[in-house]
Amino acid sequence: MKTDFDKLGLNTVLAHAGSHPEDHHGFVNPPIYRGSTVVFPDVATMKSGNQRYQYGRWNNPSTEALTEAINALEGAQGSVLCPSGLAACVAAILAVVGAGDHLLVPDSVYAPTRHFCDTAGKRLGFETTYYDPGVGAGIEALFRPNTKAVFTESPGSHTFEIQDIPAISEVAHRRGALVIMDNTWATPLFFKPLAMGVDLSVMAATKYVVGHSDALIGTVAAGPRAWDQLKAYQFQAGVYVGPDDANLALRGLRTMGMRLARHQESALAVARWLEMRTDVARVIHPGLESHPQHELWRRDFQGASGLFSFVTKEAPFEAVEALLDGLEFFGLGYSWGGFESLAMNVDPRKMRTATKWDEAGHLVRLHIGLEDPVDLIADLEKGFARFCYVA
Numbered sequence: 042m043k044t045d046f047d048k049l050g051l052n053t054v055l056a057h058a059g060s061h062p063e064d065h066h067g068f069v070n071p072p073i074y075r076g077s078t079v080v081f082p083d084v085a086t087m088k089s090g091n092q093r094y095q096y097g098r099w100n101n102p103s104t105e106a107l108t109e110a111i112n113a114l115e116g117a118q119g120s121v122l123c124p125s126g127l128a129a130c131v132a133a134i135l136a137v138v139g140a141g142d143h144l145l146v147p148d149s150v151y152a153p154t155r156h157f158c159d160t161a162g163k164r165l166g167f168e169t170t171y172y173d174p175g176v177g178a179g180i181e182a183l184f185r186p187n188t189k190a191v192f193t194e195s196p197g198s199h200t201f202e203i204q205d206i207p208a209i210s211e212v213a214h215r216r217g218a219l220v221i222m223d224n225t226w227a228t229p230l231f232f233k234p235l236a237m238g239v240d241l242s243v244m245a246a247t248k249y250v251v252g253h254s255d256a257l258i259g260t261v262a263a264g265p266r267a268w269d270q271l272k273a274y275q276f277q278a279g280v281y282v283g284p285d286d287a288n289l290a291l292r293g294l295r296t297m298g299m300r301l302a303r304h305q306e307s308a309l310a311v312a313r314w315l316e317m318r319t320d321v322a323r324v325i326h327p328g329l330e331s332h333p334q335h336e337l338w339r340r341d342f343q344g345a346s347g348l349f350s351f352v353t354k355e356a357p358f359e360a361v362e363a364l365l366d367g368l369e370f371f372g373l374g375y376s377w378g379g380f381e382s383l384a385m386n387v388d389p390r391k392m393r394t395a396t397k398w399d400e401a402g403h404l405v406r407l408h409i410g411l412e413d414p415v416d417l418i419a420d421l422e423k424g425f426a427r428f429c430y431v432a
């Protein structure tokens with residue numbers, strides 16, 4: 042087994058982690074093991090628990106190959122696969138927060154995570170306080186004696202605020218709390234949560250890990266402070282992912298480095314083009330010098346992925362509808378991280394309680410896929426011609 046992945050480049054890790062051809066007759070990829078029951082040779086072995094695989098829900102060579110690769114990529118002590126990215130956010134929270142506890146969540150968080158906290162979380166008896174994602178070390182003022190965890194997501198969904206994760210982690214650990222981060226946007230290729238003080242690093246692997254919009258899966262990777270709790274929660278709650286989806290994620294992982302490099306380059310090209318337009322009020326991309334936390338992004342991140350937003354100049358809603366409805370290469374759809382470009386209009390006003398969103402124009406979120414940026418720009422150019430005609 043290759044154990045020193047932390048000394049290797051990340052693309053080498055992506056190509057080799059979790060790969061054991063010697064276990065599979067030399068085949069480079071692990072086969073898809075479908076199975077619930079695993080049999081034991083005799084009663085004594087069954088009673089001892091001394092067998093590598095014992096029950097499908099606990100362990101399976103297909104899912105193990107993926108967790109091994111995720112551990113290497115994240116620098117984690119251990120990780121757990123979840124049936125979706127949202128289920129991974131929920132598993133990370135429920136592994137460490139319970140009735141009577143207090144959880145801090147950024148106002149810019151992925152809306153379904155917020156919905157979980159406000160509904161099931163409330164019913165389960167923990168209290169959530171939403172905070173300004175720009176709070177940094179000032180988060181200490183929001184701590185209560187029962188604050189168990191700080192949830193972070195950087196950059197924020199739709200609005201791309203970069204959080205000061207090391208500052209937040211320092212406060213949290215000093216106050217006896219754990220830090221969870223939704224790192225779906227950057228992936229460990231562009232931001233290493235566990236090295237920056239995070240205890241539970243979450244990815245919607247649905248996005249860049251799977252990379253082809255053909256499966257849903259989530260990962261939670263734990264550092265030493267949180268692994269025992271995460272592992273126990275997985276066992277208690279029966280958190281499980283089927284071998285077919287795990288295999289699709291492992292397949293996607295092998296090419297994630299080169300895909301992300303292309304997403305990054307193309308998204309920056311489109312963002313820079315948008316920034317020059319007179320009908321665009323603001324482009325919100327952490328890699329642009331104009332981004333309010335650009336310096337923080339430069340300090341902590343190694344790159345930017347393909348997802349960003351822009352705000353149009355003030356216009357009737359029909360104008361942005363006309364822009365988006367006629368796009369040829371940008372699908373109108375949820376999720377992102379696949380090979381294809383996507384666009385959607387969102388109104389952040391509906392998702393905030395701790396901060397204000399007071400842009401006059403419409404927010405459009407783009408995912409820049411693997412198409413040639415020249416074609417994407419031409420498509421958007423035609424869209425802006427439609428944007429102007431209603432007014």
Ligand SMILES: *Cc1c(COP(=O)(O)O)cnc(C)c1O
Nearest residue numbers: 125126127151225245247257258
């Ligand atoms: C998509 C997304 C999720 C949820 O992933 P699913 O697989 O769709 O459940 C969680 N967090 C962020 C930031 C996302 O973009």
